[in-house]
Amino acid sequence: MSLPHDWATRALRAADPETAHDAALRALELGLGPRLRNDRWPQLRTSLAGLDLPNPIGLAAGFDKNARAPDAMLAAGFGFVECGTVTPLAQTGNPKPRLFRLAADRGVINRMGFNNAGLQAFVMRLQARAGRGGVVGANVGANKDSANRVADYVTGLIAVYPYASYVTANISSPNTPGLRGLQEKGALEELLGHLREVKKGLEREHGAKPLFLKVAPDLDDQAILDIVELSIQYSLDALIVSNTTVQRFGIMKSRHRNETGGLSGRPLFIPSTDVLRRFARALDGRIPLIGVGGVVDGATALGKIKAGASAVQLYTALALEGPGLLRRLLRNLAARLEAEGFKRVSEAVGADLR
Numbered sequence: 001m002s003l004p005h006d007w008a009t010r011a012l013r014a015a016d017p018e019t020a021h022d023a024a025l026r027a028l029e030l031g032l033g034p035r036l037r038n039d040r041w042p043q044l045r046t047s048l049a050g051l052d053l054p055n056p057i058g059l060a061a062g063f064d065k066n067a068r069a070p071d072a073m074l075a076a077g078f079g080f081v082e083c084g085t086v087t088p089l090a091q092t093g094n095p096k097p098r099l100f101r102l103a104a105d106r107g108v109i110n111r112m113g114f115n116n117a118g119l120q121a122f123v124m125r126l127q128a129r130a131g132r133g134g135v136v137g138a139n140v141g142a143n144k145d146s147a148n149r150v151a152d153y154v155t156g157l158i159a160v161y162p163y164a165s166y167v168t169a170n171i172s173s174p175n176t177p178g179l180r181g182l183q184e185k186g187a188l189e190e191l192l193g194h195l196r197e198v199k200k201g202l203e204r205e206h207g208a209k210p211l212f213l214k215v216a217p218d219l220d221d222q223a224i225l226d227i228v229e230l231s232i233q234y235s236l237d238a239l240i241v242s243n244t245t246v247q248r249f250g251i252m253k254s255r256h257r258n259e260t261g262g263l264s265g266r267p268l269f270i271p272s273t274d275v276l277r278r279f280a281r282a283l284d285g286r287i288p289l290i291g292v293g294g295v296v297d298g299a300t301a302l303g304k305i306k307a308g309a310s311a312v313q314l315y316t317a318l319a320l321e322g323p324g325l326l327r328r329l330l331r332n333l334a335a336r337l338e339a340e341g342f343k344r345v346s347e348a349v350g351a352d353l354r
Contacts, residue, residue, distance in 0.1 A: 017099040017319075021063075028072040029072070033072040033075065033323065034077070037077070040077075043334055043344050049166065049238045051210065053135060055078075055330055055345075056309075056310070057314065058082060059082060059315065060313035061313075063315045063319070064081070064083045065086065067084075071129060080135035084168070084170070086122040086140055087152065088142075088143060089143050091115060092115055094112060094115075098261070102256055103320065106320060107264060108264050109257075109259045109262065110175070110264070111259070114142075122160070135165040136164060137166040138166075139167075140152075149179070150190060153169050166210040166211070166212060167212070168211075169195065171215070173243060173262065174216070174246045183216065188226070210237035212240055215242055217268065219275060221278065237288075238290055239283075240313070241290070244264045244268070247263070265320070268293040270294070273291065277307040280308025291308070291309030292304075298329050298333040298334075302337070302348065305345065308352075309349065
């Protein structure tokens with residue numbers, strides 16, 4: 001059954017994608033979003049890196065870059081929300097147009113380039129929601145023109161740590177030149193070393209909070225092993241697998257399929273789930289995983305979980321189909337778990353690897 005918010009989503013499809021997205025955020029800020037108890041299905045309650053989640057479906061970074069509406073998205077039914085990516089200084093991002101719907105493929109290509117209002121505005125909004133509850137993470141990145149990108153991540157961690165439920169270092173966007181180089185072993189070791197030392201001081205003042213790392217789907221086996229080794233060595237609390245892909249697939253039909261940028265949505269499901277599975281095998285349960293890429297319904301969400309994800313995130317499907325998607329997804333995920341004999345989400349994590 002379609003909901004009024006889904007009708008609004010369909011109406012916004014006539015607008016430029018970026019204009020439509022901003023209109024949706026403004027509506028959420030005004031309290032016009034949908035309402036769904038995120039703990040409605042008790043069997044979906046789970047935990048991740050010490051965080052209690054009413055359900056395992058999270059909103060991925062990118063939807064709410066400036067922390068404008070995290071509480072509205074929790075009220076819409078998400079088990080957790082990740083805001084950002086935020087950079088130390090405000091930046092406009094890449095030239096427009098930079099966001100393209102691939103409706104026939106249930107996907108999106110973006111080359112946004114970390115457009116955001118900067119840390120000061122982001123932190124003020126997180127401060128304003130203090131005491132409201134719910135798991136709201138902060139995704140931090142580096143400015144495009146930064147002379148010291150490691151320092152940008154440290155700055156971001158220090159600024160958001162007191163106010164976020166967890167912090168994610170996003171080193172995998174394809175739309176900031178050279179950023180993915182931070183996934184290489186030497187660069188990643190330097191970054192994680194600095195973050196760990198700073199985090200120790202923050203923990204003494206604010207208590208322990210999880211630190212996550214978001215990686216790309218375009219990784220070979222050696223890169224996966226290197227990231228796994230360093231993630232364990234530097235005590236990361238979870239890995240988010242994965243960001244958008246720079247790859248294109250021959251079966252894609254949409255006219256914008258060859259635009260430059262990161263591809264997300266349904267075409268990313270198989271490759272991102274394959275990378276997730278490879279990370280899960282290499283980690284062997286030592287660090288939890290969050291699966292992202294192509295989650296469009298209960299079946300794809302459960303596919304991520306059975307491939308090794310303790311929780312999943314989505315964004316593109318929500319943008320294309322509207323908020324009613326979440327109700328359908330959660331209901332169907334609960335039904336599928338029951339049909340396959342799982343009493344709770346945690347029992348299904350990594351089931352395909354056993």
